[in-house]
Amino acid sequence: MHRDEALFANEAFYLAFAEGDLAAMDRLWANRPDVVCVHPGWPALTDRDIVMESWARILGNPNQPDVVVHAVETVVLGEAALVVCYEQMGETVMTASNVFVAGPDGPRMVAHHAGLCSDPPGLPAVTAPSFDA
Amino acid sequence: MHRDEALFANEAFYLAFAEGDLAAMDRLWANRPDVVCVHPGWPALTDRDIVMESWARILGNPNQPDVVVHAVETVVLGEAALVVCYEQMGETVMTASNVFVAGPDGPRMVAHHAGLCSDPPGLPAVTAPSFDA
Numbered sequence: 001m002h003r004d005e006a007l008f009a010n011e012a013f014y015l016a017f018a019e020g021d022l023a024a025m026d027r028l029w030a031n032r033p034d035v036v037c038v039h040p041g042w043p044a045l046t047d048r049d050i051v052m053e054s055w056a057r058i059l060g061n062p063n064q065p066d067v068v069v070h071a072v073e074t075v076v077l078g079e080a081a082l083v084v085c086y087e088q089m090g091e092t093v094m095t096a097s098n099v100f101v102a103g104p105d106g107p108r109m110v111a112h113h114a115g116l117c118s119d120p121p122g123l124p125a126v127t128a129p130s131f132d133a
Numbered sequence: 134m135h136r137d138e139a140l141f142a143n144e145a146f147y148l149a150f151a152e153g154d155l156a157a158m159d160r161l162w163a164n165r166p167d168v169v170c171v172h173p174g175w176p177a178l179t180d181r182d183i184v185m186e187s188w189a190r191i192l193g194n195p196n197q198p199d200v201v202v203h204a205v206e207t208v209v210l211g212e213a214a215l216v217v218c219y220e221q222m223g224e225t226v227m228t229a230s231n232v233f234v235a236g237p238d239g240p241r242m243v244a245h246h247a248g249l250c251s252d253p254p255g256l257p258a259v260t261a262p263s264f265d266a
Contacts, residue, residue, distance in 0.1 A: 034208050036217050036230070038217070038230065040248065041249060042228075042252070046206050071177075073169070075244065077210070077211075077243065078210075078211050078213060078235075079211035079213075080212075082232055082244050084244075095176060097169070097177075097232075099215055099230075101211070102211075110208055110215070111208065111230060113230040115171070115228075116174060117174065119174075119175070119176060121176050
């Protein structure tokens with residue numbers, strides 16, 4: 001996968017997240033059962049249907065703060081790519097690792113892992129999560 | 134990458150971790166500059182030398198609790214693979230995402246992302262991290 005494709009897919013993920021667009025989020029995730037999603041503090045969700053149910057809850061939460069993305073870095077891994085970035089949501093900052101794999105219609109997400117970052121570089125330090133989905 | 138190769142590499146990672154074997158840890162990480170390591174609560178380390186310095190500190194910490202691995206799942210991504218599991222360290226449980234890429238000498242780690250899991254399945258619930266490296 002080309003680095004720019006991975007960055008574009010990562011932007012599409014956060015656009016769907018920011019806009020609460022569950023249909024776009026569903027299209028972005030790879031159409032395979034073995035995707036993985038780790039929301040902050042949660043156990044790993046390892047079934048596509050359960051992952052999408054989790055996004056339905058999160059995107060449908062009216063108190064979900066806006067997400068702003070910082071410091072995006074990409075590691076290309078053949079047909080796949082890892083994108084690492086920070087998610088700022090209100091006073092809280094998460095470190096996120098997003099994995100995409102090439103498909104016939106472009107890159108699709110196979111894994112998202114986000115966790116609280118207590119000392120994000122160049123961003124305000126935080127002590128408590130507000131991610132209450 | 135074959136699933137079993139990824140699982141073997143994941144076991145080698147936790148063996149190096151459990152035994153505090155920095156040389157084995159260094160051999161396991163891919164010999165490329167753009168590896169990524171996210172220790173619980175930390176910002177993303179995105180330079181191989183800095184990643185290895187972090188492991189030297191963690192593995193050299195005499196108070197580092199033993200690590201026991203649970204519920205390992207693998208997602209094969211062409212030449213790469215993602216392994217997701219839980220790391221139990223004393224009273225604390227982390228969710229970990231580990232990414233390996235095929236190399237001439239077998240799979241090598243390119244990314245490790247661990248974060249506190251407040252409600253791990255089948256394991257005791259925890260509320261505070263003890264990961265003090």
